[in-house]
Amino acid sequence: MATGNILIADDDTAIRTVLSQALSRAGYDVRATGTAATLWRWVQSGDGDLVITDVVMPDENAFELLPKMKKLRPDLPIIVMSAQNTFMTAIKASERGAYDYLPKPFDLRELVSIVGRAMSEPKNRVKVERNEELEGMPLVGRSPAMQEIYRSLARLMQTDLTVMISGESGTGKELVARALHDYGKRKKGPFVAINMAAIPRDLIESELFGHEKGAFTGANQRSAGRFEQAEGGTLFLDEIGDMPMEAQTRLLRVLQQSEYTTVGGRMPIKTNVRIIAATNKDLLVLIQQGLFREDLFFRLNVVPLRLPSxxxxxxxxxxxxxxxxxxxxxxxxxxxxxxxxxxxxxxxxxxxxxxxxxxxxxxxxxxxxxxxxxxxxxxxxxxxxxxxxxxxxxxxxxxxxxxxxxxxxxxxxxxxxxxxxxxxxxxxxxxPPGLYHRILRELEYPLISAALAATRGNQIKAAELLGLNRNTLRKKVRDLDIRLMRSPR
Missing domain, CATH: 1.10.8.60 (Helicase, Ruva Protein; domain 3)
Known part of the structure; x- marks a missing residue:
């Protein structure tokens, strides 16, 4: 049977009742309040082995109270609940030293399990310093699938663990990688991204590790690779499944020994970068096909993170x-x-x-x-x-x-x-008269614009797609005053 004293703060009477009953049945002594002031008085007096608190309280925001509680009692685990289920809420909870964050509505069994885990851990958790006020919203969404992503990111921010992000094309893998960097311990260092599918296979090693002058035909001077550019920061390896086997072998050495050599170089270079990889392919299938190294997969897949479609x-x-x-x-x-x-x-x-x-x-x-x-x-x-x-x-x-x-x-x-x-x-x-030509114009404008967007502004390909003469398309673009915009990434 579990033991310990739990302090609950939430201005919703129903939530206080449900939590008190569930934790009491689990064996804990529970005290509940509807105000932040009472919670703070209890914490000051040394009461409670763990705190569960809502963010928005009638007298004070928990994010303002949380740093004071952690300063007074650094080893006190604090679980934060919030109906404001955004990425920034999860990050703020982590930044201010919360043990965990749960979006409302929450799973009661999961909360009791988290309480049990927190109560059984040694009371020597590292205090997390509060960063400056976070701005912007790098990730958007309040769905349960995104709440899991937010909670995972909040736990990973202050670590250097290697992360493997998987998901279909267009799900925001680079955005997640940037969030891990921009709100993590390496945010003052560079964020460098390289897409394996966009680089000729025979140039990937040079792109990653750099090359010396004379290393190959056309190497007229020394060139820094992405590892050197990302020193002290984060290197994002996008579409890792497209990396050729030779480069995989060299990358594995870097992950094992934290050093590499440039193409044409002899002296090993120490490196200090965090690796985040991403793929829209099933790497286990590639391993079975002999296209991806199994040992490299396990080195990269330390923390798997799957983005929902x-x-x-x-x-x-x-x-x-x-x-x-x-x-x-x-x-x-x-x-x-x-x-x-x-x-x-x-x-x-x-x-x-x-x-x-x-x-x-x-x-x-x-x-x-x-x-x-x-x-x-x-x-x-x-x-x-x-x-x-x-x-x-x-x-x-x-x-x-x-x-x-x-x-x-x-x-x-x-x-x-x-x-x-x-x-x-x-x-x-x-x-008004002229309806026929006005309607044709309304149809032509989005049709031609969509064709140009699909071909990334290439008028020759757009003309072929539409079945028009190139000169005819140019005239229509001019007459309809269509702005030639680069297709968003």
Whole structure:
């Protein structure tokens, strides 16, 4: 039977009651209060072996009280609960020395388990200094899947453990790697990223480790590699599954001995970097195929972190879309908001491109359409024009692949709704003359813009995609005043 005294602070009577009963049944002595002042008085008097507290209290925020409690009693484990389930809440809890953070609503059995673990650990936990007030929101989402990511990141911030981030393309792997660096103990050092899939295989070793003058044809001077550039900071190895075997062998030596040699060099160079790797491939399959070293996998996979696809966190789509609209507005584009019906359309879509695809869509909507409100009709039209994504779009899993007439019918239906609203908006009168050319312009603008976005602004490829002459496309781009924008990463 467990023993010890637990202090609970939460202004919600129901939560205090539920926690008190569950912990009492587990064998603990429990005292509960609805104010931060009472909790602080208990802690000052030496009461309690562990504290469970909500963040938002009627008289004081727990994040203001937490550093005082840790300063007075450094070994007192404090578990923080919050309904403000954001990445920054988890990080602030960790920064201020909390033992753990739990988002509301929480699993009662998990909380009791965390209490048991905290009570059984030696009372010599290292005190974490409070950093300056954190700003910004590098990660967005309140879904249960993201709450697990936030809690994992909060635990990893003050460590140098090697992390392996897995997940589909577009789920934000580099963003997570940057968060680990920017809010961790190496934040004053450089963050250096290298994508293995984007570098010719015969140049990867030179890119990673650098080379000496004369090491190979064309090496006219010494060049620093990414390890040297990342010294004292973090090296992010993206798409690690595309690293050739020769480079894998050299990387394994670095992880084992913390030293490397440049290409063409003889003297070993000591290195002090934190390694974060990422992949959208199943490395265990690559190991079976003889394409990835098993010993390197275990060296990199110290802490595995799997990012959920957007399909697994559809409740975050509204927050994400509004976040991207706000970013677009900060860059000079009009600020948009999503109507409820439009948000439902977005939640029904399957998002094969994940968060990156959603960001691209919001930027197109911000750049191409004058209206402030994003309607369901607008979403239907954008997704209908984006034919490759629509193939996996609104159809449920396992459904037959939509055929061309069905796509055309979807676009036609969206146009019919648009025209019906247009005529209704003029009451008994008719719209101004020139409707035919005005509607054609409305269709051409997003169609050509989408083609240019899909081809990253390459007008030759866009013309081939649309079946237009190159000169015709250039004229339409000029006549429609389409801005040639680089596709967002």
């Amino acid at each position: 957007l399909r697994e966190r559809i409740e975050d789509i509204g927050d994400l879309a509004q976040h991207f609209f706000t970013l677009a507005a900060s860059e000079g584009l009009p600020l948009k908001h999503i109507e409820p019906d439009a948000l439902e359309r977005l939640k029904r879509y399957r998002w094969p491109g994940n968060i990156r695809e959603l960001e691209n869509l919001t930027r197109r909507l911000a750049a191409l359409y004058p209206q402030e409100a994003v309607t369901a009709q607008l979403i239907d039209m954008e997704l209908a024009i984006n034919a490759p994504a629509l193939t996996q779009g609104f159809a449920p899993a396992g459904a037959a692949r939509p055929q061309e007439p069905e796509r055309a019918a979807t676009l036609a239906s969206a146009m019919e709704r648009h025209l019906s609203e247009l005529f209704r908006g003029h009451g008994d009168s008719l719209p």
